[in-house]
Amino acid sequence: MLTGLTIRDVVLIDRLDLAFGPGLAVLTGETGAGKSILLDALGLALGARADSGLVRNGAKQAVVTASFEVPDGHGSQDILEEMGIDADGPVILRRILTADGRSRAFANDEPVNVATLKRLGETLVEIQGQFDQRGLMDPATHRETLDQFGGHGALLEKVGRTHASWSAARAAHRKAREELERARADEELLRHNVEELDAAAPEEGEETRLASDRTLLANAAQILEAMNGAAGALEAEDGAEQAVATAQRILERVRDRAGDRLDSVIDGLDRAAAEIQEAQHALSQIASDVEADSGRLEEVDDRLHLLRALARKHDIEADRLPELHRALSARLAALDDAGGGLADLAHVEESSRADYIEAGKALTEARCIAAAKLDKALTDELVPLKLDKAQVKTRLEPLDENDWGAAGMERVSFQVSTNPGAPFGPLARIASGGELSRFLLALKVVLSEANPVSTLVFDEVDSGVGGAVAAAVGERLARLGSDTQVLVVTHSPQVAARGLRHWHVAKQADGELVKTAVSQLEQGERREELARMLSGATVTDEARAAADSLLNPA
Template identity: 50%
Template sequence: MLRGLDIRDMLIIDRLELAFQPGLNVLTGETGAGKSILLDSLGFVLGWRGRADLVRQGAEQGEVAAWFDLPDTHPAHSVLEEAGIPSGPELLLRRVNTADGRKTAWINDRRASGEVLRALSDTLVELHGQHDDRGLLNPRGHLALLDAYMDRPDLSDAVRTAWRDRRAAVKALDAARAALEEVKAEEEFLRHAVGELDKLDPQPGEEAELDSRRRLMQSAGKVREDVARAFAALGPDGAESMLTDAQRWLEGAAEHTGDRLDAPLAALSRALTELGEAADGVERCLDALDVDPLELERTEERLFAIRGLSRKHAIVADDLAGFAETLRERLDRLDRGADDIATLEKSQRDTDAAYRAAAATLTEARTEAAGRLDAAVMAELAPLKMERAVFRTELAPAEPGPEGLDAATFTVATNPGAPSGPLNRIASGGELSRFLLALKVCLSGDTPGVTMIFDEIDRGVGGATADAVGRRLAALAATGQVLVVTHSPQVAALGAHHWRVAKRVEQDATLSTVTPLDRDARVDEIARMLSGDRVTEEARAAALALLG
């Protein structure tokens, strides 16, 4: 709820502070007194796009501050949280406009953008009038208004859920098709590469092993000669024979030397054992160095084949086995791609059918709600002296979306037999005002906690019709807050709080003032509205009668 408005140096206002109340707040005054300036100033602090020349002539800057009460459940808290601005039970907005056009805004003393202000304003204020393109006159919002009147969030939620599922299925199908096309483009390469790798079947570490074996075989000729000489030196014709002779001679001498040769004989025995093991190892090495030229050729061929594939695919040889597995997986996806696409296509058809079924249910409920809304608006139009007008909510097919398959437009025909059309094109003047009021009365439950502003919505009506307008405004204000700019004494008399807007001239400057009125002042103001500049006793009596 709007609690206050502080305006400084805006147009013809030098300094003005207003404190608003719950219920019906009315602002009256002569044409040109500055009532619209109050709305321009409020729109400015709320970030609305409007006239550019707002700063009072001669002032360096204009400034508007507004403060609102915010219950704990007010949707403005979510906007503030998303913007990273602290919130509490009171919201303070302040915006400055310099003479050169620069605008700066603060929300709860934090710098804020016009975008955040406008997001907040959608939760704080509704402006209704003949030039309202943000609320009831905006066809883009009619479907949401119809859904709010229908009050079946379960159906809307079901459609949104089904839409998300449908979009996810379409996205998965598109991604699978794109992936399949990508793999198909390299099918020839994949099949050739996988066949080549599978045929060779390289293993991690094999390249190093083959290289070592090749080097050994290449140098086996020279190495074998040296190993053979060593084996001959160690064998029966070499060291083994000499050590055996020495052992035999020492054993014969040991019979005459006591135990002096025991240790040398033991050492010699160990040497013979070690010599035998060395000879066996050298002999095995000789056998291994018997190189088969064909084996060397086969080793080189495999080594060169592995290195060739490594260069071809630009990876190290040890990674060829893992690379082959990756290619096989891609080829497998290609081979089973048709089955996957078929599965995803079925999922897409199923989710589309579920979405359309949910949307059809929602359309049916909307059609029924549209009939009820039309009847309710028509019932409200009769007391407003528009019983011959026709209001209809038209539903038309729309492109699939999260809101379903419908588009809604509020249409009117001002007289039987007259062509109907969108509300913002057919009705005009007082007729449009009354249509808007009737519609708003029927939709009053859709915007809890929002301050409703009606800008001369009673223009062009008077007498009993104006009284009917006022009573409906009062009914809207019974559980909230309504601000109405009015020229109708019948409407003004029904206000719970009343301000008079007037102009004064000071030092050749025209300024606007707003004065709260007590009961006596209200009598005078309403009498003026009834009789004009010259207030008569008859007008006062009529004003008292209106005030009750």
């Protein structure tokens, strides 16, 4: 609900602060007094197109601030949270327009772009005028409007869910098919690479191991010479083995006389003797192995050359060849088995499509039922608005399958025939200005419970009507105001009398300057304004009596 509107330096308004409450509020005044300026200012705060002509002559900038109280879970809060803006408390929209046409927008004192301001505004206020192409005048809103009227939330949720599943299944099938087509194109090369790796049969860590073997074999002569020298040194008459044995014999002769003092020394010599024997055995074994493998150098070189050539071919490290072998083998196996996998994906896609169609048909049937109810309710509302010859038809037009989406399988539009036998067509093309305003009012009355917007603004909805029709317009606006905040710019006393609040817009001269002033009328002032609207420039007692009857109907 709009709670406050602050306007600074907009056209003829220099300073204006208005406070609003629930229910129906009316704005009246002479033609040209500036009522449309108020709507232009409000539109500016709601993200409408900015025009530097709105800046008051001589001012540097125009500023408009609109404040709203919203319930928890309101759509505006979702948008604020999406933008990272604090959504607690009131929603405050501000627009600054400079004299050179530049514009800045703010939501809850945080800078936002105008597109975001407009998104917020569309969740808070709906302005209906004879030439306004937003709201119900925009066919893009008709499907959502019908679903709100019919209470199709659960059906829409199911359609959206099944459409998402179908889309995912379709994408997976398409991706697999494209991958298969690419793989088929490279199948000959893939098979050749797998056969080549099958033949090579690379092993984990093989290249590292072979490189070590090659270093050993390439230096076999020097290594054998060194090992033979070491073995000779150990086995010589004055070598380590003989020296340790001599020391053992000498100490064993006096061991008993020394108590246990020599035990650790003798044990150490025993270990040294054992280690020397093991070292001699190892040297002998290694020397035998080196001598036995001395003819493998060429074989190792050939194997390393093969592995490294394969690694260069596939632009990887040689030790990753086994991993590549497994991956290419798996791709080839998948290619050989692709027919079955594609068939499974095609089945999932078709099953998901069937689920979507089932959910979509259920939604379509519900929309047909809701459309019939809506058409009847609208026709009933049009009779007292002097549009009894008009017919309303909610049209459901099936979409091509390529256009099916999360919102269903049809396009929805509200169409009108204003005279018997005349063709049906869109609201804006078929109805005249005055008729269009009444059509929109009837739609709003019928759809009031389904409308998520808490503030409705009507600009001269009573244009071109009077008497009983104007009274019917006022009665419907008052009915709307019982559940929704409604602001109406009107020239009809029958409509103005229905307002819970009455604002009067007038021009005032301030020296050479002319300004627009807005004042809230009390009961006596309302009587005079209604009498003026009834009688014109000269207010008569008869007009005052008529105003009394409008304000206090029997």
